[in-house]
Amino acid sequence: DGIAGLGEAPLAGALAAGSIGGTSAPLPDPPGFHPAQGDAYRACLGQGTHLVWGPPGTGKTTVLKRAIGDLIARGDRVLLVSATNIAV
Incomplete structure (x- = not known):
């Protein structure tokens, strides 16, 4: 219910x-x-x-360190969120 109540947030x-x-990257x-x-890792570099x-x-x-590095290297934008500040 809480997430659905955010309205226009895709x-x-x-x-x-x-x-x-x-889809995962091959x-x-x-x-x-x-x-x-x-x-x-393949899911992170795939679509969706x-x-x-x-x-x-x-x-x-x-996994995220490697995937984010590879995404940035190919010019993609990355949004990383975490429940704690430890991982971010």
């Missing part, structure tokens, strides 16, 4: 509707990534809106 609307996702896993990290979530110690920061 990302909030997509979250409320459960329509987050898209790329190999970066060296040292396990399969789930590779999936998250994706959320990266996982328990502590699963490599989220490692």
Whole structure:
């Protein structure tokens, strides 16, 4: 209810509707990534809106650091949000 009440906010609307996702980039896993990290990395470099979530110690920061660096290197704009300031 809270997200849907934000009104004209496309990302909030997509979250409320459960329509987050898209297509993953057809790329190999970066060296040292396990399969789930590779999936998250490819999603970040693909099309659409994706959320990266996982328990502590699963490599989220490692994946995002690599993905954001690669996105910026190819000229894309990046919006990174976090529930805490530790990751940002």
